[in-house]
Every structure is written in C-alpha cells, then in structure tokens.
Amino acid sequence: MTEPILSVEDLSVRIAGLHILQGVSFTVAPTGVTVLLGRNGVGKTTTLRAVVGLTPRNGEVRGAIRMGAQSLLARPTHRLVRGGLGYVPEDRCVFAGLTVAENLRLAERRDTSPAYDKVYALFPELDRRGRQRAGSLSGGQQQMLAIGRVLLNDNRLLLVDEPTKGLAPKVVTEVAEVLERVADSVPVLLVEQNLAVVRRLARDAVVLAVGKVAWTGGARDLLLETALTRSLLGVGSAEVHH
Numbered sequence: 156m157t158e159p160i161l162s163v164e165d166l167s168v169r170i171a172g173l174h175i176l177q178g179v180s181f182t183v184a185p186t187g188v189t190v191l192l193g194r195n196g197v198g199k200t201t202t203l204r205a206v207v208g209l210t211p212r213n214g215e216v217r218g219a220i221r222m223g224a225q226s227l228l229a230r231p232t233h234r235l236v237r238g239g240l241g242y243v244p245e246d247r248c249v250f251a252g253l254t255v256a257e258n259l260r261l262a263e264r265r266d267t268s269p270a271y272d273k274v275y276a277l278f279p280e281l282d283r284r285g286r287q288r289a290g291s292l293s294g295g296q297q298q299m300l301a302i303g304r305v306l307l308n309d310n311r312l313l314l315v316d317e318p319t320k321g322l323a324p325k326v327v328t329e330v331a332e333v334l335e336r337v338a339d340s341v342p343v344l345l346v347e348q349n350l351a352v353v354r355r356l357a358r359d360a361v362v363l364a365v366g367k368v369a370w371t372g373g374a375r376d377l378l379l380e381t382a383l384t385r386s387l388l389g390v391g392s393a394e395v396h397h
C-alpha cells in the first residue's frame with residue numbers, strides 16, 4: 156500500500172468547553188481527491204482548521220497529525236504553508252479592496268518563483284481581470300482567485316473547504332473541472348456538500364458524524380448506497396445523480 160500524504164490519528168478538538176472532535180482518525184491518499192463528508196455542524200471545517208493550525212486560541216487540540224513523516228501539530232500555520240500545505244478556506248478570504256493581481260502578488264514568496272503560467276493557464280479569467288477589485292468579482296471568480304492564489308506556490312497537499320458553496324450550477328461545474336485538473340498533480344482533501352461534485356471528483360471518502368468518523372471507503376461505493384447516504388448525510392440518491 157502506498158503511504159498516505161496525511162494521517163490524522165485520534166484527533167480531539169475542544170473549543171469553548173465543547174468537545175467538537177472526539178477521536179477522529181483517517182488518512183488521505185497521496186494522489187487524487189479524498190472527500191470529507193458529514194451533516195452540517197459535525198466538524199468538517201474544524202478538522203481542516205486543526206490540520207492547518209488554525210484552531211481558535213481558546214481551543215485545545217490533541218492527537219497526532221502527520222504530513223508524510225512530519226508532525227504538523229503545534230507548528231505555526233505559516234510554516235505548514237511553506238512546507239507545502241495549501242489551504243483554501245470556506246469563506247475564500249480574498250482581499251476585497253485589492254485587485255486580482257494584487258491578491259495574487261500577496262501570495263508570492265521570496266525564496267521561490269511563483270507559477271503564474273500555471274495559474275493563468277488554469278484560470279485565464281484571473282489574467283484578464285488582473286486590474287479588477289476582488290470585491291467586485293462574482294462568487295465563482297472569487298473562488299477561482301482563492302484557489303489560484305494557493306497554486307502560485309508548490310503544494311504537497313491541498314485542503315479545500317466547500318468550494319462550490321453558494322455558487323450557480325454552471326459555476327459549480329466550472330469549479331469542479333478546475334479542481335479535477337488540479338488534483339492531477341496534487342492530492343486534495345476536500346469538504347464538499349454537493350454530491351454530484353463528490354461523485355465526479357472523489358475517489359476516497361471519510362464521513363464524520365458528531366465528532367467521529369462514521370464511515371471510510373470508496374466515494375462511489377458510498378454514493379451508490381442510498382440507505383447509507385441517507386443515514387450518514389441525510390440525502391437521497393436523487394441529489395447524488397444531479
């Protein structure tokens with residue numbers, strides 16, 4: 156078996172007295188997309204934040220998180236990012252008052268040359284809209300900017316939190332296409348509620364239920380099991396196939 160790129164063992168997160176994650180363990184394969192699923196509020200975002208060192212200061216994280224042989228816990232986020240952990244947060248976090256080009260420039264690093272060619276090949280619109288203020292972009296364009304910014308630098312693993320949330324169906328498809336191409340060269344841990352996108356992109360699935368892992372296996376196997384998706388995710392097969 157190939158070594159996972161990420162392994163999470165017995166991860167426990169408490170925030171403000173709430174035991175949000177209660178011993179979560181899973182691995183992420185070194186290629187392709189692994190999807191992290193679960194109903195609203197089960198702790199998907201909390202899991203990604205713990206991996207990238209962004210648990211709120213009043214939170215407490217226990218367990219082990221490793222990328223390759225390297226332990227990630229207790230390392231500051233900027234070091235993790237420099238070490239090749241790319242994070243695209245749920246709220247996209249683009250700087251609304253800055254232009255597209257300025258948003259990208261902020262991600263440049265002194266020690267490596269930014270891969271503008273790669274980013275503009277994936278997102279020609281970011282090139283065309285370089286002088287537009289990011290705040291005036293559509294939701295889909297902001298999502299492309301948030302992903303493009305991370306791809307300027309080399310990554311060993313990408314964490315992407317609900318990239319299609321709130322987007323129009325046509326834009327959802329565009330974002331899915333881009334992520335599919337991105338995942339050809341870098342493994343992705345994806346939080347995604349749109350099961351058609353999951354079906355298209357994900358090979359492996361990890362399902363959380365109230366702070367614990369309830370199921371792991373092939374994403375397509377999961378989606379074929381109507382009773383399982385209904386009990387774990389609260390949705391029926393119609394939503395999977397659209």
Ligand SMILES: Nc1ncnc2c1ncn2[C@@H]1O[C@H](COP(=O)(O)OP(=O)(O)OP(=O)(O)O)[C@@H](O)[C@H]1O
Nearest residue numbers: 170171173175194195196197198199200201202211
């Ligand atoms: N900073 C915080 N302070 C208090 N509670 C928090 C904090 N962050 C998360 N929680 C709680 O932890 C639980 C898990 O939240 P999280 O955002 O990780 O869930 P999720 O699975 O990503 O949900 P969704 O699908 O709705 O985005 C929720 O009940 C949430 O209210």
